[in-house]
Amino acid sequence: MLQGHQSWSFEQKPVIISTATVGGPFEANGAIADDFDILHSDLWLGQESYEKAQKVILEESIVRSLEKASLQKEDIQFMITGDLINQMTPSSFASRTLTIPYVGLFGACSTSMEGLALGALLVNSKSANRIVTAASSHNAATEKQFRYPTEYGGQKPPTAQWTVTASGAAVVANSGEGPVVTSATMGKVIDMGLSDPFNMGAAMAPAAADTIAAHFRDLNLPNDYYDLIVSGDLGEIGLPIAKELLSEKQLFIEDDTFQDCGLMIYREGQPILAGASGPGCSAAVVYGHLLKIMREGRLKRLLVVATGALLSPLSYQQNETIPCIAHAVSIEAGGEGE
Amino acid sequence: MLQGHQSWSFEQKPVIISTATVGGPFEANGAIADDFDILHSDLWLGQESYEKAQKVILEESIVRSLEKASLQKEDIQFMITGDLINQMTPSSFASRTLTIPYVGLFGACSTSMEGLALGALLVNSKSANRIVTAASSHNAATEKQFRYPTEYGGQKPPTAQWTVTASGAAVVANSGEGPVVTSATMGKVIDMGLSDPFNMGAAMAPAAADTIAAHFRDLNLPNDYYDLIVSGDLGEIGLPIAKELLSEKQLFIEDDTFQDCGLMIYREGQPILAGASGPGCSAAVVYGHLLKIMREGRLKRLLVVATGALLSPLSYQQNETIPCIAHAVSIEAGGEGE
Secondary structure, eight states: EETTTEEEEEEOOEEEEEEEEEOOOOHTTSTTTOSEEOOOOOOOTTSSHHHHHHHHHHHHHHHHHHHHHTTOOOOEEEEEEEOOSGGGGGHHHHHHOOOOEEEBBBGGGGHHHHHHHHHHHHHHHSSSSEEEEEEEOOHHHHHHHOOOOOGOOOOOOTTOOOOOOOOOOOESSSSSSSOOOEEEEEOBBBSSSSSOOTTTHHHHHHHHHHHHHHHHHHOOOOOOOEEEEEEOHHHHHHHHHHHHHHTTTTOOOOOGGEGGGTTSSSOTOOBBTTTTEEEHHHHHHHIIIHHHHTTTSSEEEEEEEEEEEOOOOHHHHHHHHOEEEEEEEEEEEEEHHH | EEETTTEEOOOOOOEEEEEEEEEOOHHSTTTTTGGGSOOOTTTTTTTTSSSHHHHHHHHHHHHHHHHHHTHHHHHHHHOEEEEEEEHHHHHHHHHHHOOOOOOEEEEEEEEEEEHHHHHHHHHHHSSSSEEEEEEEEEEEHHHHHHOOOOOOOOOOOTTBBEEEEEEEEEEEESSSSSOEEEEOOOOOBOOSSOOOTHHHHHHHHHHHHHHHHHHHHHHHOOOOSSSSEEEEHHHHHHHHHHHHHHHHHHHOOOGEEEEEEGTTTOOOTTBBBOOEEEEEHHHEEEEEEIIHHHHHHOOOEEEEEEEEOOOOOOHHHOOOOOOEEEEEEEOOOOSSOO
């Protein structure tokens, strides 16, 4: 049901009945390593290319999420995925393997919540009984795509973020036990004129603030409604900017209540510069780490604000600034069995 | 409402209240030139790059579709678009200009119907009052992306297709006059092992046949339900293959009833090899040409089957075959005022 200008409320309470996450070697040394279902020690995963490795982690996360719910792929009506690689190569090739009817998305790092929002909407409107949505990224595939092959050993400024090698998948169903998707807000593209692909946090912060403000306005929520708001991924540079922008909009969120997935996935001391990023980051942190905490009863109301920088290597070369977007999804602890 | 395995029926009858199409110089010499709202004589549209030119035709098609419905962009809840260019550069940058909450898609040439299906679903489920969906392509931008810059003058085999320079947009609303979106079928990825990017029609034909068969099965329709089925874009090579595959599935469609958008947009004698292609082709042919015929009362029931080849230059270089998909949308003449 449309709420306000750009939000949906899900009165049928679509349930996240299963999630699974897969990570790479860098993530295996991170802060939430224990929350991954599968961890790989080899960035290549035995594949011939990084893109094929990314396809494999995406497939593994989806297959494991189905296994954990004791479902076959035939039990799932639609697969809703996207990634950062040109023409969504990992997603398209994973959907070839899985042969589930496929809704391909593009939202850069906002894809995780774009997919969860649309998936919940399909279930809520009885357009699907069960869907699977996933988002993935691969550090070396992304660096090659957007900047330089990592083998070149290029230096980066401290404002740059480290792309996560991870995939997170979620099965959303019309019944079952688990966290409930209660509402979503789809973002507008915001571009404040920044053009530095090594400082995406600052570029994306205004989009995050705009979507969060729209969410509270459309759903008519009090400032303290959520126990936790997480962005994905603003990093050390972007998060304080987003907080400042929300204050300017008279939306005052407690400092501890607004955190960032890009600052949660790695340990202190890992050389990640301003924080983590990539579609797989928010997917892994939310589906692996935060929903585990929610299932344990230690988190009731969570708003995930996945932020995407919709630049391309081409638009950068053509001296364009960076259009940014953020999609927000509200996830709340389920009633039964939680 | 989910119907069968992978289809939706739209019982609230979402209406296509307005459409607009924009074409380039090659399209201005084509068979349906009179049906375009705007035609450009310059492939650059006065822009510095072909990608920016594509962004402009996309924006123009959306703005014109709103003008024709006497709507402001604030009257539209969501903009649902995608294209073939890396990281959806034209779509992302057009959504920056238009500032309508943005759902980014990737479906290659199937994007037109992926967007119309999701847009109709949003309106049908009361998740939006009005949406705009559009798909675009630009010949020179696509050639540069997938093959060689056209300035190189590379030769092509007769199985290759000509990417259309066009954009088509449709406004779907919960009330008003116009053709009605009655159902949709979302495709699975099918890959029969073909790997030649100069023969996409043959690669995509099995996906088209699979989705058409699923559509008739899920909706339980008689073989002669539609006055016209159009694929977009199988071309001269793919269309007979799709017909043959449907016969093998015991789904017999009258020969004249199954046509292809890629064989409708240009005149005989234009050097288009096996036919036209590109996300903008089916969007322009359906939104500009076929819905005009429907509004004139000369077409009642139309099934559009947009086919996408989900390859990337990268997957081709890595010796991968071409995963293909097709999404089908049923459009029927509206009750009142038609």
